[in-house]
Amino acid sequence: MSTPQIVVHRDKELMAQAAAARLITKIVDAQAARGCASVVLTGGRNGNALLAALAAAPARDAIDWSRLDLWWGDERFLPEGDPERNDTQAREALLDRVGLDPARVHFMPAPDGTHEDADAAAEAYAAELAAAARPEDHGPVPAFDVLLLGVGPDTHVASLFPEHPGVRETERTVIGVHGSPKPPPTRVSLTLPAIRAAREVWLLAAGEDKATAVAMALSGAGEVQAPAAGARGTRRTLWLLDQAAAAQLPRSLYPPASP
Numbered sequence: 001m002s003t004p005q006i007v008v009h010r011d012k013e014l015m016a017q018a019a020a021a022r023l024i025t026k027i028v029d030a031q032a033a034r035g036c037a038s039v040v041l042t043g044g045r046n047g048n049a050l051l052a053a054l055a056a057a058p059a060r061d062a063i064d065w066s067r068l069d070l071w072w073g074d075e076r077f078l079p080e081g082d083p084e085r086n087d088t089q090a091r092e093a094l095l096d097r098v099g100l101d102p103a104r105v106h107f108m109p110a111p112d113g114t115h116e117d118a119d120a121a122a123e124a125y126a127a128e129l130a131a132a133a134r135p136e137d138h139g140p141v142p143a144f145d146v147l148l149l150g151v152g153p154d155t156h157v158a159s160l161f162p163e164h165p166g167v168r169e170t171e172r173t174v175i176g177v178h179g180s181p182k183p184p185p186t187r188v189s190l191t192l193p194a195i196r197a198a199r200e201v202w203l204l205a206a207g208e209d210k211a212t213a214v215a216m217a218l219s220g221a222g223e224v225q226a227p228a229a230g231a232r233g234t235r236r237t238l239w240l241l242d243q244a245a246a247a248q249l250p251r252s253l254y255p256p257a258s259p
C-alpha cells in the first residue's frame with residue numbers, strides 16, 4: 001500500500017478544477033496504455049464539484065467517454081432518480097452530458113423487487129464487481145485506475161463510519177449500511193479491502209470543518225477510529241485539500257510548496 005501524498009490548493013474551487021484536470025490526464029493516459037479506464041465516483045459536495053469542473057473543462061473531450069468504466073464507492077439506498085442519490089447528482093453534474101457507454105456505467109442498485117434491502121443490493125454489486133475483475137486484477141474487484149472519496153468531518157469515507165461494523169469488514173467487498181450517522185440512514189458501500197484494490201485512491205476534503213478529521217487521519221490514527229486512514233491505493237494515495245482543510249496538519253506533513 002502506498003504512503004499518502006498531500007496537495008494543498010488555495011480554495012475549494014481551485015481544488016475541484018485541479019482535481020478535474022488531474023483526472024482527465026489520468027484517464028487519457030490509462031486509455032492510451034490499455035484502451036480503457038476505470039474510475040470509482042464518490043457522493044458529497046467535493047466529489048460533485050469535481051464532476052462539475054470536469055464537465056466545464058475544455059480538455060474533457062480528450063477522454064474517450066465510451067471507453068470509461070464508472071463505479072460508485074457508496075450510494076444512498078433511495079429510489080432510482082431520487083435527488084439525494086449519489087448517482088442522480090453525478091448525472092446532473094456530468095454524466096448526462098458526455099457519451100458514456102451505458103453498459104460501462106455501474107450504478108449501485110436502488111430499492112426494487114429484486115433488491116429489497118441494502119444487503120441484497122450490496123450482494124448484487126459485489127457480484128457485478130467480481131464479474132468485471134480480470135485474472136490480472138488478482139482479486140474480487142477490478143484494480144480501478146482512480147477511486148475518489150470525499151472525507152467526512154468524522155473521518156468517514158464512502159459509507160464507512162468510525163467504529164461502525166462496516167469499517168471492520170475484511171471479507172466482503174460491498175456491504176449494506178444501516179443506521180448511518182450521515183443521512184439517509186440506509187446505504188450501500190464498498191469496504192476498505194475493495195477500496196484498497198484501486199491503483200490510486202484520491203481523497204478530497206475542503207473547508208475548516210474537515211481540518212480535525214484530515215489531521216487525525218494523516219497522523220497515524222487507526223482505520224476503525226478514522227476510516228479515511230485506511231483508504232490507500234496500491235500505487236498512490238493522494239489527499240487533495242484546500243487550505244482550510246489542511247489548517248491543522250502537523251508542520252512535518254504540510255507540503256513545502258503549498259500556498
Ligand SMILES: O=C(O)[C@H](O)[C@@H](O)[C@H](O)[C@H](O)COP(=O)(O)O
Pocket residue numbers: 042043044045046047074075076086149150151152153156157158159182
Ligand atoms: O454519500 C455520501 O454522502 C458520501 O459518499 C460521503 O462519504 C461523502 O463523500 C462525505 O460525507 C464527504 O462529503 P462532502 O464532500 O459533501 O463533505
